[in-house]
Amino acid sequence: MILSGTVVDVVDNTGILKARCIKVYGNSKKNYAKIGDIILVVVETYTLKRGFFLDEKKKDRFLKGKKHKALVLRTKQSYKRHYGVFIKFSDNAVILVNKRKLPLSKKLKGPILYEILEKHPAIGILARWLI
Numbered sequence: 267m268i269l270s271g272t273v274v275d276v277v278d279n280t281g282i283l284k285a286r287c288i289k290v291y292g293n294s295k296k297n298y299a300k301i302g303d304i305i306l307v308v309v310e311t312y313t314l315k316r317g318f319f320l321d322e323k324k325k326d327r328f329l330k331g332k333k334h335k336a337l338v339l340r341t342k343q344s345y346k347r348h349y350g351v352f353i354k355f356s357d358n359a360v361i362l363v364n365k366r367k368l369p370l371s372k373k374l375k376g377p378i379l380y381e382i383l384e385k386h387p388a389i390g391i392l393a394r395w396l397i
Contacts, residue, residue, distance in 0.1 A: 269287070269289050269299075273286050278371035278373065279373045281328050283310075283312060285309055285336065299338050300341065300343070303337075306334075306335055307336045307392070335362070336363065338359075339376070341355060342356070361389070362384070367388075380397055385397070
């Protein structure tokens, strides 16, 4: 469960390390995000390694304070599959996506659930581990 104000890890290669959730998209009464939901995040910390390879227009895109849409991949809250198995991760992890819900990066870190691939099949191409 990711509420607004939660600090999450960004597990793609955009150069952003941590981000803070500021809004959960969906129903107006929905105030938390689960695995597979879209949220709005603001950049908290980033690394400079990625910025050297980008041109001048794209360097400012991933700096501190910039807003991005993100897809929730993992949560600390346990997730129940339809046949009764519970899956729990040790971190809250997201990846950055664009308006069409396609990832902004070319590489993902860590495992990804099969249930996410049903909603967003483009992420399955970048995944290394599927659970």
